[in-house]
Amino acid sequence: MPAPDSPWSEIVPGLWMGGHEYASRSGGLEFAVVRDEFDLVLTLLRLPGHGPDNHVEHHVWPIPDGPLDGTQLAGVLRLARTAGEGLTQGRRVLVRCYHGYNRSGLVVAHALIRAGHTADEAIRLIRSRRSRWALHNDLFVAYLKTGLDTVRLLEELAE
Numbered sequence: 001m002p003a004p005d006s007p008w009s010e011i012v013p014g015l016w017m018g019g020h021e022y023a024s025r026s027g028g029l030e031f032a033v034v035r036d037e038f039d040l041v042l043t044l045l046r047l048p049g050h051g052p053d054n055h056v057e058h059h060v061w062p063i064p065d066g067p068l069d070g071t072q073l074a075g076v077l078r079l080a081r082t083a084g085e086g087l088t089q090g091r092r093v094l095v096r097c098y099h100g101y102n103r104s105g106l107v108v109a110h111a112l113i114r115a116g117h118t119a120d121e122a123i124r125l126i127r128s129r130r131s132r133w134a135l136h137n138d139l140f141v142a143y144l145k146t147g148l149d150t151v152r153l154l155e156e157l158a159e
Contacts, residue, residue, distance in 0.1 A: 001133050004099055007032030009130040014087050017108045017130050019100030020047050026125075041089035042079045044103035065102050065137060070156035077148055080110035087111075099132060102137040108134065110142050119144040 004116060007030070016038065023028045034041055034051035035042060041052045043060045052058055061075035068076065072126025073079035079095070086093040095111075097103035103128050108150045126134045135141055 001099065001101065001136065002082055003011075003029055004101070004131050004133075006043075006099060008094055008096065011108055011126055011129045012112070014089075015083060015108060015111065016092070016094045017100050017126065017134070018096045018106045019098050020045065020050050020096065021099065024093065032081060034094060034096075037092070038094040040082070040093045042083060042088040042093070042095045044079075044095070044097040044107065045069070047115040063103055065097070067139060068150055068155070070159055071109055073143075073148060073152040073155060075112070076107055079107045080114060080148075082110065084114050099133075101134045102140055104150075105130070105135040105137075106140045106143065110148050111148060113147075119147075139146065 001022040003021055004019060005023050007022045008016045010016050019031055020032050021029050022032055036053045036056055039070055040057060041058045044063050046060050046062060056095055059079060061073045083093050083095055093109045095104040109122040113119055120130055123135050
């Protein structure tokens with residue numbers, strides 16, 4: 001997958017999706033370092049030195065870009081709820097992973113679904129605002145179309 005052309009993208013007013021690396025205008029790769037641009041940062045892959053500043057509320061829940069177990073799914077649900085609450089409070093929220101495509105897309109899409117969008121609408125919106133590569137993980141798309149709450153229950157039953 002090509003690196004995104006920006007460190008983060010606004011999906012809906014106040015809700016941003018991004019990563020830790022992006023393609024600069026010169027074609028090289030740049031690090032996306034968060035300082036104080038956001039009030040709330042939700043991180044699904046943490047790399048040292050990428051921020052945010054100490055006074056910024058920061059939640060970290062590392063997950064793989066692949067099949068998720070019940071505990072990992074519970075964290076995704078919690079982060080999506082936290083993102084939605086942050087938006088309701090008028091905060092600027094960033095959800096990020098490595099490139100800002102799949103893991104962050106899963107959380108952002110679920111936050112949008114919780115706010116009343118269908119899964120298809122949320123996926124389309126994310127791809128149009130972030131990148132056509134966003135949510136290219138077919139498993140995550142299936143999770144969203146099935147419903148994360150249902151996927152979590154089924155995963156816990158299987159465990």
